[in-house]
Amino acid sequence: xxxxxxxxxxxxxxxxxxxxxxxxxxxxxxxxxxxxxxxxxxxxxxxxxxxxxxxxxxxxxxxxxxxxxxxxxxxxxxxxxxxxxxxxxxxxxxxxxxxxxxxxxxxxxxxxxxxxxxxxxxxxxxxxxxxxxxxxxxxxxxxxxxxxxxxxxxxxxxxxxxxxxxxxxxxxxxxxxxxxxxxxxxxxxxxxxxxxxxxxxxxxxxxxxxxxxxxxxxxxxxxxxxxxxxxxxxxxxxxxxxxxxxxxxxxxxxxxxxxxxxxxxxxxxxxxxxxxxxxxxxxxxxxxxxxxxxxxxxxxxxxxxxxxxxxxxxxxxxxxxxxxxxxxxxxxxxxxxxxxxxxxxxxxxxxxxxxxxxxxxxxxxxxxxxxxxxxxxxxxxxxxxxxxxxxxxxxxxxxxxxxxxxxxxxxxxxxxxxxxxxxxxxxxxxxxxxxxxxxxxxxxxxxxxxxxxxxxxxxxxxxxxxxxxxxxxxxxxxxxxxxxxxxxxxxxxxxxxxxxxxxxxxxxxxxx
RNA sequence: GGCGGUGUAGCUCAGAGGCAGAGCAGGCGGCUCAUAUCCGCCGAGUCGGGGGUUCGAAUCCCUCCACCGCCA
Numbered sequence: 384x385x386x387x388x389x390x391x392x393x394x395x396x397x398x399x400x401x402x403x404x405x406x407x408x409x410x411x412x413x414x415x416x417x418x419x420x421x422x423x424x425x426x427x428x429x430x431x432x433x434x435x436x437x438x439x440x441x442x443x444x445x446x447x448x449x450x451x452x453x454x455x456x457x458x459x460x461x462x463x464x465x466x467x468x469x470x471x472x473x474x475x476x477x478x479x480x481x482x483x484x485x486x487x488x489x490x491x492x493x494x495x496x497x498x499x500x501x502x503x504x505x506x507x508x509x510x511x512x513x514x515x516x517x518x519x520x521x522x523x524x525x526x527x528x529x530x531x532x533x534x535x536x537x538x539x540x541x542x543x544x545x546x547x548x549x550x551x552x553x554x555x556x557x558x559x560x561x562x563x564x565x566x567x568x569x570x571x572x573x574x575x576x577x578x579x580x581x582x583x584x585x586x587x588x589x590x591x592x593x594x595x596x597x598x599x600x601x602x603x604x605x606x607x608x609x610x611x612x613x614x615x616x617x618x619x620x621x622x623x624x625x626x627x628x629x630x631x632x633x634x635x636x637x638x639x640x641x642x643x644x645x646x647x648x649x650x651x652x653x654x655x656x657x658x659x660x661x662x663x664x665x666x667x668x669x670x671x672x673x674x675x676x677x678x679x680x681x682x683x684x685x686x687x688x689x690x691x692x693x694x695x696x697x698x699x700x701x702x703x704x705x706x707x708x709x710x711x712x713x714x715x716x717x718x719x720x721x722x723x724x725x726x727x728x729x730x731x732x733x734x735x736x737x738x739x740x741x742x743x744x745x746x747x748x749x750x751x752x753x754x755x756x757x758x759x760x761x762x763x764x765x766x767x768x769x770x771x772x773x774x775x776x777x778x779x780x781x782x783x784x785x786x787x788x789x790x791x792x793x794x795x796x797x798x799x800x801x802x803x804x805x806x807x808x809x810x811x812x813x814x815x816x817x818x819x820x821x822x823x824x825x826x827x828x829x830x831x832x833x834x835x836x837x838x839x840x841x842x843x844x845x846x847x848x849x850x851x852x853x854x855x856x857x858x859x860x861x862x863x864x865x866x867x868x869x870x871x872x873x874x875x876x877x878x879x880x881x882x883x884x885x886x887x888x889x890x891x892x893x894x895x
Numbered sequence: 896g897g898c899g900g901u902g903u904a905g906c907u908c909a910g911a912g913g914c915a916g917a918g919c920a921g922g923c924g925g926c927u928c929a930u931a932u933c934c935g936c937c938g939a940g941u942c943g944g945g946g947g948u949u950c951g952a953a954u955c956c957c958u959c960c961a962c963c964g965c966c967a
Binding site: 566567570571573643706707714722723725726729730731735736739740745746788802803805881882884 | 897898899900906907908918919920925926927928929930931932933934935963964965966967
């Protein structure tokens with residue numbers, strides 16, 4: 384089975400922040416999980432470069448937009464690398480392959496009779512690249528940028544979104560999973576029920592953008608440009624192998640603020656073009672700070688590279704995914720981050736690894752053989768299988784938090800089993816060596832399961848665990864099914880450095 | 896203004912007619928393999944307020960308050 388997952392493409396007019404990274408980390412974790420589950424995964428991200436803000440920013444930097452974007456591509460790629468995000472393709476909307484796809488989508492919509500010329504006039508905020516109604520302004524200013532919008536009137540091309548209401552409604556009803564989480568779906572159903580209005584799909588061109596076919600002086604506006612990236616990365620409009628394998632997408636992962644465009648305009652565009660629809664639009668929550676949403680205009684951004692450097696990329700990833708139910712907003716707070724790292728990673732998981740491997744080393748010189756068939760001594764193998772089921776069930780619903788919670792049930796069970804069986808006592812009793820062998824082996828097996836369950840969220844730490852467990856299978860070959868079927872005959876473990884050192888909050892938090 | 900959501904322990908939240916729960920934080924105890932870790936025990940919370948239905952309400956109904964989202 385193939386699995387195609389995309390992120391929103393980002394405006395490169397400023398550096399990515401932790402909020403942007405959250406989306407990529409979530410998508411990366413889903414992609415890695417799907418690979419574990421044995422699926423043929425394609426994971427896409429990229430940049431949305433045709434924005435007037437990008438153009439403006441480039442000129443402020445004294446660069447041509449194209450050169451500026453080339454530079455920002457490096458900045459984004461470096462940021463994603465720093466948080467262990469690995470994608471299969473990186474699409475830029477200024478690429479030739481993308482232009483061809485955009486033109487094809489416009490032509491298809493036109494051939495379906497869904498485009499027409501009209502005139503657009505109103506108050507326009509250049510920063511938002513959007514028109515405002517008088518009543519939506521605050522003291523005559525754009526509510527987001529606090530700038531005065533300018534009166535603008537222009538002839539544009541319009542898309543007949545209004546004629547897709549019934550089809551979208553039917554889509555939502557036949558596929559309740561199309562928009563997730565449910566709260567977003569409810570909002571959009573209400574929106575559709577109120578009646579959709581046609582949308583303008585072109586703008587007067589400054590030369591930066593895809594020229595609107597058949598309308599000189601006009602550039603394709605954001606919908607037909609940006610949304611189409613999901614197709615262009617697959618080679619559309621050519622009938623490529625990639626397109627055949629991966630379209631339609633399984634999930635478009637986007638921020639809750641742009642879920643609407645992905646769940647209304649995008650499927651309408653695809654219907655108009657006669658193309659299959661994606662299975663799910665998932666609207667994730669925002670990363671908030673005490674001052675509100677993390678965003679450039681709030682001036683409260685945190686650089687993911689800096690946070691990853693300070694706390695470890697995988698620890699940051701764990702925190703972001705474990706802290707709240709996926710889909711909801713989360714508050715990014717250093718005290719909480721450190722609390723999670725210490726409680727869950729250092730104390731529970733890290734210490735479990737350390738104590739288990741130390742005992743294996745001390746009592747059996749690190750070499751453990753599989754006990755004969757039969758019921759386990761600790762119950763851990765049975766627990767592990769149960770946890771894997773819960774884990775898969777959660778992850779398949781994109782409940783990334785639930786997957787981690789399930790894995791931690793095994794962590795708890797293993798810590799409990801150690802206290803229950805007291806290997807240090809068994810080691811002193813000559814007639815109980817077989818029991819000690821079994822206990823140690825079952826514990827190490829539990830660690831092997833944990834290594835795999837945790838690998839989508841913490842790929843780097845999973846490799847470190849693999850090293851200590853003497854597990855040499857390359858990460859590409861890690862799969863849940865083979866994990867379940869092939870318990871090793873014997874293992875040779877080597878305790879190493881603590882996986883997650885305990886953090887002292889005083890080292891990170893201001894005494895003030 | 897319309898639609899929807901939320902309000903439960905110090906904090907974050909789960910529970911959706913049948914004895915108020917989990918994790919974290921805090922307190923006490925136990926263990927010694929371990930990263931001051933792990934294990935166990937410890938909760939006098941008007942379940943936002945008020946009214947109602949019911950043998951029984953965090954849970955269902957009405958109403959009010961506060962906050963949030965979407966739309967206008």
